[in-house]
Amino acid sequence: MALDWKNLGFQYLDTHCHIKYTSKDGQWDAGELVDSPYLNIHIAATALHYGQAAFEGLKAFRGSDGQVRIFRPEKNAERMRTTARRTFMAEVPTELFVSAIKKVVTANEEFIPPYGTGGSLYIRPLLIGSGPKIGVEPSAEYSFIVLVNPVGAYYKGGLNPVNAMVVDGYDRAAPNGVGHVKVAGNYAASLEPASVAKQAGFPINLYLDAKEHRFIDEFGTSNFIALKDNTYVTPVSDSILPSITNMSLMQIAEDFGMKVERRPIEIDELNSFEQIAACGTAVVVTPVHKIVTANKIYEVGDGTVTSQLQQLFDTVTGIQYGEIEDRHNWCELLD
Ligand SMILES: *Cc1c(COP(=O)(O)O)cnc(C)c1O
Numbered sequence: 001m002a003l004d005w006k007n008l009g010f011q012y013l014d015t016h017c018h019i020k021y022t023s024k025d026g027q028w029d030a031g032e033l034v035d036s037p038y039l040n041i042h043i044a045a046t047a048l049h050y051g052q053a054a055f056e057g058l059k060a061f062r063g064s065d066g067q068v069r070i071f072r073p074e075k076n077a078e079r080m081r082t083t084a085r086r087t088f089m090a091e092v093p094t095e096l097f098v099s100a101i102k103k104v105v106t107a108n109e110e111f112i113p114p115y116g117t118g119g120s121l122y123i124r125p126l127l128i129g130s131g132p133k134i135g136v137e138p139s140a141e142y143s144f145i146v147l148v149n150p151v152g153a154y155y156k157g158g159l160n161p162v163n164a165m166v167v168d169g170y171d172r173a174a175p176n177g178v179g180h181v182k183v184a185g186n187y188a189a190s191l192e193p194a195s196v197a198k199q200a201g202f203p204i205n206l207y208l209d210a211k212e213h214r215f216i217d218e219f220g221t222s223n224f225i226a227l228k229d230n231t232y233v234t235p236v237s238d239s240i241l242p243s244i245t246n247m248s249l250m251q252i253a254e255d256f257g258m259k260v261e262r263r264p265i266e267i268d269e270l271n272s273f274e275q276i277a278a279c280g281t282a283v284v285v286t287p288v289h290k291i292v293t294a295n296k297i298y299e300v301g302d303g304t305v306t307s308q309l310q311q312l313f314d315t316v317t318g319i320q321y322g323e324i325e326d327r328h329n330w331c332e333l334l335d
Contacts, residue, residue, distance in 0.1 A: 003111070003113075003150060005113045005114060005117040005119055005150075005152070006117050006118075006119075006152070006153075007152060008113065008117075008119050008150055008151055008152030009151070009152050010122075010151050010152070010154070010282065012149060013111075013149055013150060014037055015108045015111045015147070015148055015149065015150070016035065016107055016108050016110075016111070017033045017034055017035050017104070017107050017108065018033070018034055018037065018104060018145055018146060018147040018148070019031055019032070019033050019034070019100050019103055019104040019107075019145070019146050020032060020034050020039075020143060020144070020145045021092075021096070021100065021143070021144040021145075022130070022141065022142070022143055022144075023090040023141065023142040023143075023144070024140065024141050025140070026090060028090075028092070028093075028096055028144070031096075031100060031103075031144075033103065033104065033107050037147075039143075039145070041130055041143075042130065042131065042132045043132075044132035044133060044134055045128070045129060045130050045131065045132060045139065046128075046129030046130075046131065046132075046133050046137075046138065046139040047128035047129045047130060047139075047184075049133075050129070050133075050136055051087075051183065051184060051185040052087055052088070052089055052128060052129030052138065052139055053087075053126070053127070053128045053129070053183065053184035053185070054080055054083035054084060054087060054089065054126070054127045054128075054181070054182055054183055054184065055124060055125065055126050055127070055182055055184060056076040056079065056080050056123075056124070056125040056126075056182060057076075057122065057123070057124055057281050057282070058070065058071055058072065058073060058076045058101075058122075058123045058125075058244070058281055059071055059120040059121060059122055059123060059151075059281060059320070060101075060105050060112055060120060060121040060123060060148075060334070061112075061120045061121075061320045061321050061322075062112045062113065062114060062115045062120075062321075063115060063320075063321050063322025063323070064115055064321055064322050064323050065322050066115070067322060067333055067334070068105065068109070068112060068333065068334035069320060069321075069322060069326075069331035069332070069333060069334075070101060070102070070105065070123070070331065070332040070333075070334065071244075071281075071320050071330060071331060071332075072244050072248065072330050072331075072332075073097065073098045073101050073123075073332050074094055074097075074098060074332075075244045075247070076097070076125065076244065077092065077093075077094040077097035077098060078094065079181075079182060079242065079244070080092060080097065080125060080127060080182070081094075082180075082181055083127075083181035083182050083183055084127060086178060086180075086181045086183070087178075087181070087183050088138040089127055089128075089129060089138065089139070089142055090127075090142040092125075092127060092144050096144075097125065097144075098332065100125070100144070100146050101123055101125070101146055102332070102334060102335075104123075104146045104147070104148055105121060105123065105148060105334060106334060108121070108148050109334075111148065111149075111150045112150070113150055113151075113152070115321065117152075117153070118152065118153025118155075118156075119150060119151060119152045119153055120150075120151060120320075121148050121149070121150055121151075122148065122149045122150070122151045122281075122282075123146060123147075123148050124146065124147050124148070124149065125144070125145070125146045126143075126144070126145045126146070126147070127142060127143070127144050127145075128142065128143050128145075129141070129142055130142060130143040151282075154282065154283040154284075155283070158305065158310075159285065159286075159287050159305045159309070159310060159313060160286075160287070161286075161287040161288065161289040161303055161304075161305065162202075162203045162204060162286060162287070162288060162289070163201075163202055163203075163288065163289055163290040163291070163292065164197075164202055164203075164204045164205060164206045164219065164278075164288050164290070164291050164292070165196075165197040165200055165202035165204075165205050165206070165291070165292045165293075166205065166206050166207070166208060166267075166291065166292070166293040166294070167193040167196050167197050167205050168293075168294040170192070170193035170196075170207075171207065171208075171210035172186070172189075172190065172207035172210070172217060172218070172220070172239070173186070173207075173210060173217065173239035173240075174210045174211075174239065175209075175210065175211055175238060175239060176238070177210075177239060179217070179238075179239030179240060179241065180238060180239060180240060180241060180242065181241070182241060187221075190220050190221070193205055193220070194220050197220075202292065204219050204220055204222070204278055204286070204288070205219065205220050206218075206219050206220075206224065206291055207219070207220070208267060209237060209239065210239065213267075214266055214267065215235065215237065215264045215265060215266055215267070216235050216265045216266075216267055216270075217235060217237050217239055217240055218235070218237075218240045218241065218243075219278040219288075221280060221282075222243065222245075222278035222279055222280035222282075222283075222286070223240065223241070223243040223245070223246040223278070223279050223280065224265070224276065224278065225246060225249065225276065225277050225278075225279050225285070226265065226270075226273040226275065226276045226277075226300075227273065227274050227275040227276075227277075227306060227308055227309060228272060228273045228274045228275075229274075230257075230258050230259060230308075231258060231259040231260070231261055232249070232250060232253040232258050232259070232260045232261070233260075233261045233262075233263070233265060233273070234246055234250065234260075234261075234262055234265075235262070235263070235264060235265045236262045236263055236264060237264070243279060243280055244281070245279045245280050245281055245284060245285075245316070246279050248316055248330065249279060249285070249312050249316065250262075251328060252312055252315045252316065253312060255327075256311065256312075256315075258308075267293070267298075270291055270298040270300055271298055271299070271300070273300050273301070274300075274301055274306055275287065275300065275301050275305075275306040275308065275309050276288045276291075276300045276301075277309055284313050284316050284317060285309060285312065285313050287305050287309060288300065289301065289303045319331065
């Protein structure tokens with residue numbers, strides 16, 4: 001495959017195929033690999049009108065030993081089932097989810113960036129209500145699709161700190177709402193505040209809890225983590241999307257003998273941290289230096305990257321590329 005592996009960004013590229021399954025009356029079919037990137041969908045599909053749509057994001061890596069590792073796919077399967085229940089869609093069983101991923105990754109193996117380029121194959125599972133309904137009710141038919149897309153290394157040099165903004169007048173997720181699930185509509189709702197932040201010069205935005213605007217929830221598309229005194233701190237809230245990267249980093253922090261705290265974090269606590277960062281599949285961790293709100297600027301650390309954050313990053317990526325022992329059995333090998 002003649003791709004410029006070292007200069008891949010995070011943008012859509014056509015691959016050989018995606019995989020597609022259909023569920024009718026609660027029964028999933030055998031699925032098929034489909035070459036065309038277009039979907040023939042009913043104009044009254046519930047995904048289009050009423051937002052019955054959920055997605056996931058994970059990656060496959062070509063390792064130092066030549067093997068292909070898929071990072072924690074059962075966790076994404078579990079999370080997609082939680083989203084399916086909350087949006088009243090057919091659930092995809094874990095075995096079907098993982099086997100779909102393995103089939104589509106195998107069929108597109110030549111799109112997995114070579115070891116050493118820093119790239120990976122981004123995997124995007126999608127679940128949608130594909131049957132017609134004109135009234136607001138759940139679809140009788142669902143489509144489960146997995147597409148793949150080669151992506152490049154996010155960091156070309158080292159970890160690069162950014163500044164973030166709390167955009168006044170926008171909340172991400174209400175208590176008892178849908179912030180804890182990966183439902184498509186959450187991301188439509190995030191585009192305007194993200195654009196406000198970008199126009200003001202901030203690549204990411206931070207959300208506070210919708211009820212009091214006192215506690216930190218998470219960044220637009222990534223969780224919030226903080227480090228101080230050999231302690232890893234991350235917010236507890238019902239309206240946060242449970243990040244698998246965060247879950248993995250917490251385990252690694254514990255393995256290193258750090259203390260891990262999951263608790264409400266007040267915005268005014270920001271100044272007391274040594275390091276804060278955003279975390280998610282796309283970049284693992286993004287160090288954040290300043291956080292700007294409507295009436296305050298919080299400056300965290302001196303803008304350099306602490307060795308502890310670097311160590312957490314190096315360990316996750318080392319496990320993903322097969323350079324560090326996978327002692328928790330997180331990687332699913334492609335046979
Ligand atoms: C997907 C997502 C994350 C990151 O989750 P990972 O499993 O680590 O990729 C964090 N926050 C939001 C809002 C997300 O949509």
